[in-house]
Amino acid sequence: MRRALTLLTALALMLAASYAHRVKIETRELEKRVGAMTAEVKQRRAAVATLNAEWAYLNRPERLLRLAAVYGEEMELKPRRPDAFAHLDEIPIPGGRLISRAPAPLDLSDLDAAIMGALNPEAPVSAAEAPPAEPAFPDYEEVVTEPEFVGEGVGEGWAEGALDPYAAALVESQALPPPTRSGPVAGTAPQAAPFAFQPPMAGGQPQAAPQGYAPPPGAGFSPTPAVYAPAYAPAPASAPPSPTGYALPPGAVIVPAPGGSPVAYPSAPAGFAPPAPYNGAAPTPLPAAMSAPQPVFAPDQAPPPRIEIWEPLP
Amino acid sequence: MNRLFEENPFGAPDPDFRPPLAGPPAPRRKPRRGPSRSVLLMGAFVGGFLLLGGRMAMVAWPEDGTAQASPAATGSAGGGSSVLAQAAARDELLPRLRADLQDRSGRILATSLPIYDIYADRARILDPAETATRLAEVARTDPVALQQRLTQAPRGTITIMRSATPAQLQQIHDMGLPGIYGAGRLTRFYPEGRLAAHVLGGVNAEQRGVGGVELGLDAYIRDPAQVDKPIPLSIDVRVQAGLESALREARARFAAYGAAGVIMDARTGEIIAMASIPDFDPNHRPSPLALKPNEDSALDPLFDRAAQGSYEMGSVFKIFTAAAALESGMVDLSTILDARNPIYRAGHRITDYRGPNRMVTLTEGVMFSSNLALGRLATMIGHEHMSEFLRKLGFYERVPLQYPTASLAMPQTPRNWGPLELITVGYGHGISVSPLHVVAAAATLVNGGCRVRATLVRLEAPPPCERVVDPEVSVAARGLMRLVVQYTTGRNAEVKGYEMGGKTGTALKAIKGGYSQRERIANFLTIFPAHDPKYVAIVSLDDPKVIEGKERNLSPTAGRTAAPAMKDVIERIAPLLGLAPDVAGEWKAEQIVGARFGGLKYRP
Numbered sequence: 001m002r003r004a005l006t007l008l009t010a011l012a013l014m015l016a017a018s019y020a021h022r023v024k025i026e027t028r029e030l031e032k033r034v035g036a037m038t039a040e041v042k043q044r045r046a047a048v049a050t051l052n053a054e055w056a057y058l059n060r061p062e063r064l065l066r067l068a069a070v071y072g073e074e075m076e077l078k079p080r081r082p083d084a085f086a087h088l089d090e091i092p093i094p095g096g097r098l099i100s101r102a103p104a105p106l107d108l109s110d111l112d113a114a115i116m117g118a119l120n121p122e123a124p125v126s127a128a129e130a131p132p133a134e135p136a137f138p139d140y141e142e143v144v145t146e147p148e149f150v151g152e153g154v155g156e157g158w159a160e161g162a163l164d165p166y167a168a169a170l171v172e173s174q175a176l177p178p179p180t181r182s183g184p185v186a187g188t189a190p191q192a193a194p195f196a197f198q199p200p201m202a203g204g205q206p207q208a209a210p211q212g213y214a215p216p217p218g219a220g221f222s223p224t225p226a227v228y229a230p231a232y233a234p235a236p237a238s239a240p241p242s243p244t245g246y247a248l249p250p251g252a253v254i255v256p257a258p259g260g261s262p263v264a265y266p267s268a269p270a271g272f273a274p275p276a277p278y279n280g281a282a283p284t285p286l287p288a289a290m291s292a293p294q295p296v297f298a299p300d301q302a303p304p305p306r307i308e309i310w311e312p313l314p
Numbered sequence: 315m316n317r318l319f320e321e322n323p324f325g326a327p328d329p330d331f332r333p334p335l336a337g338p339p340a341p342r343r344k345p346r347r348g349p350s351r352s353v354l355l356m357g358a359f360v361g362g363f364l365l366l367g368g369r370m371a372m373v374a375w376p377e378d379g380t381a382q383a384s385p386a387a388t389g390s391a392g393g394g395s396s397v398l399a400q401a402a403a404r405d406e407l408l409p410r411l412r413a414d415l416q417d418r419s420g421r422i423l424a425t426s427l428p429i430y431d432i433y434a435d436r437a438r439i440l441d442p443a444e445t446a447t448r449l450a451e452v453a454r455t456d457p458v459a460l461q462q463r464l465t466q467a468p469r470g471t472i473t474i475m476r477s478a479t480p481a482q483l484q485q486i487h488d489m490g491l492p493g494i495y496g497a498g499r500l501t502r503f504y505p506e507g508r509l510a511a512h513v514l515g516g517v518n519a520e521q522r523g524v525g526g527v528e529l530g531l532d533a534y535i536r537d538p539a540q541v542d543k544p545i546p547l548s549i550d551v552r553v554q555a556g557l558e559s560a561l562r563e564a565r566a567r568f569a570a571y572g573a574a575g576v577i578m579d580a581r582t583g584e585i586i587a588m589a590s591i592p593d594f595d596p597n598h599r600p601s602p603l604a605l606k607p608n609e610d611s612a613l614d615p616l617f618d619r620a621a622q623g624s625y626e627m628g629s630v631f632k633i634f635t636a637a638a639a640l641e642s643g644m645v646d647l648s649t650i651l652d653a654r655n656p657i658y659r660a661g662h663r664i665t666d667y668r669g670p671n672r673m674v675t676l677t678e679g680v681m682f683s684s685n686l687a688l689g690r691l692a693t694m695i696g697h698e699h700m701s702e703f704l705r706k707l708g709f710y711e712r713v714p715l716q717y718p719t720a721s722l723a724m725p726q727t728p729r730n731w732g733p734l735e736l737i738t739v740g741y742g743h744g745i746s747v748s749p750l751h752v753v754a755a756a757a758t759l760v761n762g763g764c765r766v767r768a769t770l771v772r773l774e775a776p777p778p779c780e781r782v783v784d785p786e787v788s789v790a791a792r793g794l795m796r797l798v799v800q801y802t803t804g805r806n807a808e809v810k811g812y813e814m815g816g817k818t819g820t821a822l823k824a825i826k827g828g829y830s831q832r833e834r835i836a837n838f839l840t841i842f843p844a845h846d847p848k849y850v851a852i853v854s855l856d857d858p859k860v861i862e863g864k865e866r867n868l869s870p871t872a873g874r875t876a877a878p879a880m881k882d883v884i885e886r887i888a889p890l891l892g893l894a895p896d897v898a899g900e901w902k903a904e905q906i907v908g909a910r911f912g913g914l915k916y917r918p
Binding site: 010013042056 | 349350367408427428551552886888894
């Protein structure tokens with residue numbers, strides 16, 4: 001009994017000692033691992049800090065300007081300048097292609113003659129009843145011809161010598177003086193809304209002018225049942241103002257100009273009411289010297305309205 | 315004993331008889347029961363080991379799923395008070411002494427990089443000759459001199475090379491020379507180079523700030539509790555780069571001595587960009603020039619012309635005089651002022667440079683920048699109103715910027731307000747302030763009247779409004795500045811679509827003994843968009859000359875020099891500030907100004 005107890009105790013002693021030793025060894029191993037990992041974390045953090053500094057150094061503006069000067073043309077880089085901004089409604093419809101020209105307007109003053117003329121197209125019409133001669137604008141014909149398209153894609157492959165309709169459209173738009181805020185002809189009441197652009201129907205038929213449409217007085221031209229391209233209709237006084245002053249097609253999405261500052265905060269301090277913004281309906285009256293009339297269309301030099309029908313390519 | 319003698323005095327000895335030695339007879343030994351001493355001892359050891367092992371297991375057992383490392387692994391022995399211990403606690407190799415500085419979008423403006431000092435322990439070097447030869451390649455020194463130092467210097471450590479890069483340290487390490495060690499430290503690095511040099515400043519060898527924000531916020535940057543958090547400044551690197559390149563080009567174009575520019579957020583007072591040309595590289599900050607007393611302190615590239623330089627701003631000040639007059643309630647925008655007859659005061663004669671030479675309204679006086687009109691206006695309102703208004707705009711104290719106080723200009727205002735002082739301050743020549751003062755005061759004036767305090771640290775929220783100017787005076791000031799850009803001297807600065815308002819100012823430079831005859835400071839102050847300004851900016855050219863174009867050799871007024879420079883600046887930075895030009899949406903001055911003060915009255 002005594003011997004068993006002695007042996008048991010000795011065994012227990014050996015087990016306890018070996019357990020304690022094992023725990024110590026394992027702890028030492030763990031400590032080594034933790035130390036190694038800590039050292040690696042520190043090295044990685046130092047490497048990250050150095051890489052951040054190097055990234056900032058490689059992105060410094062003077063180096064980027066130097067690289068842009070050397071490679072800018074090749075990469076077609078352009079500086080972000082004020083002249084690089086445009087508004088959505090200043091862009092002609094991409095891929096549009098001129099397909100037809102609206103016919104001469106029907107003269108409904110003499111209904112009988114009109115019916116006879118429509119029923120007998122070859123019948124000779126007397127000079128008094130002949131439809132009025134078309135206005136002689138020599139460049140008008142050129143614009144109406146369909147340019148040759150030799151390539152694929154929008155704006156690509158126009159044949160040399162063919163007229164680029166976009167360029168003609170832009171040139172024409174810049175020939176118009178900018179509209180004033182008080183209406184097409186200053187000093188008069190704002191006009192009723194002229195015929196607004198609507199997308200062409202299937203088949204590309206021209207659209208008739210709405211009932212009761214009359215040309216603005218003093219305009220010097222007779223608008224045919226025209227389909228105005230959106231870039232050329234003067235802004236109606238009741239429509240919301242677009243930033244460039246030209247009419248927007250109904251249903252167009254007005255992309256607001258990015259006028260917000262990158263720091264957003266309440267702009268009106270407490271107790272301060274800023275002057276009411278200009279909403280186009282009731283302009284502040286200008287002093288007499290400022291409101292010299294600027295006619296949009298001088299009587300004899302009115303450019304004709306454009307009568308193209310733009311159809312987006314499939 | 316007596317009994318034994320009586321029974322058998324001389325009988326045979328009893329075999330079991332033992333004569334007693336001493337004391338009572340020895341007790342019989344009882345048979346042993348229970349554990350022996352060795353067992354007890356072993357049991358004690360077992361208990362001890364079990365206790366120890368159990369305690370170790372308890373300590374090592376993960377609680378809450380996390381392993382507890384012993385204090386030795388984390389290295390914070392002794393409370394962690396040493397810098398190395400703190401660095402080790404933050405999982406860093408080298409102790410970081412300064413917090414990073416960033417721009418408002420998080421780009422790094424100032425950071426810390428490791429750098430090593432290579433030293434040698436003389437006692438452990440085996441072959442000084444070979445050591446010196448091989449080290450001299452990396453350290454780029456003379457091998458003979460190095461060998462001499464290694465052999466003849468007293469025992470101890472010798473510094474071989476300071477500021478070695480990690481790559482150079484690795485090179486030396488790979489050589490395997492005994493006795494050569496590297497001690498690492500972190501040094502300050504400015505990755506953007508010369509950009510925002512005056513704003514950042516620089517540090518000295520002990521990693522303490524010596525100028526700019528590094529010195530102004532030194533205690534905060536070096537705070538060990540905050541050293542890991544980068545500090546966002548209000549500067550925008552892209553806008554700063556645009557401003558600096560435009561100023562450099564303007565300085566070359568107009569052969570100017572120097573140029574300065576500030577762009578500030580009109581509502582919060584954050585400085586988006588601040589530049590002073592000529593500048594320096596904060597990575598190699600030069601020591602201040604030793605200038606003689608009569609030499610211009612602006613010769614030193616360390617001189618910050620935007621915040622430190624103090625100049626008479628000239629006609630730019632007229633907008634503040636007009637606002638003071640409107641705020642006093644004594645005048646209207648249509649008040650008639652005499653701009654025809656010269657002013658004779660205290661022995662001085664004051665005239666206009668190519669002025670309107672007639673009776674003008676207050677509007678026209680500001681538009682045509684008439685000294686006579688504004689001087690008389692200042693006289694009308696008196697010096698109490700004038701000085702009180704200037705005090706409210708911050709012209710009587712240093713701009714509260716995160717700069718060392720010695721680097722900030724103290725405005726020079728008249729000590730005694732005599733009649734001549736009132737007139738000269740009215741048209742902008744009696745008071746010397748820095749361009750930063752003018753921008754902060756203009757922001758206060760045009761943002762609706764809330765006091766603006768310039769700050770170089772990004773604000774997370776706009777400061778509360780402390781109203782110092784009537785909002786309607788603010789609206790009138792915006793309209794007046796828009797007029798200047800629409801019709802008169804500010805036309806050269808206009809960028810269509812941003813509805814800029816502004817004011818030119820040309821002042822003769824004050825030199826010892828009076829004013830220089832030829833040298834000027836040309837300033838242009840601008841606000842945009844005028845009807846609700848978001849940004850205020852100023853460009854200041856030191857001694858410009860018109861040397862090209864059809865206006866060559868004409869008098870270098872601000873309209874010919876600072877205004878085109880400002881146009882260049884706005885063309886570069888306005889798209890970066892997120893503003894798109896809106897030509898048809900530009901307000902005219904009459905639409906900005908309401909009916910209060912009678913509306914703008916001028917002859918177009």
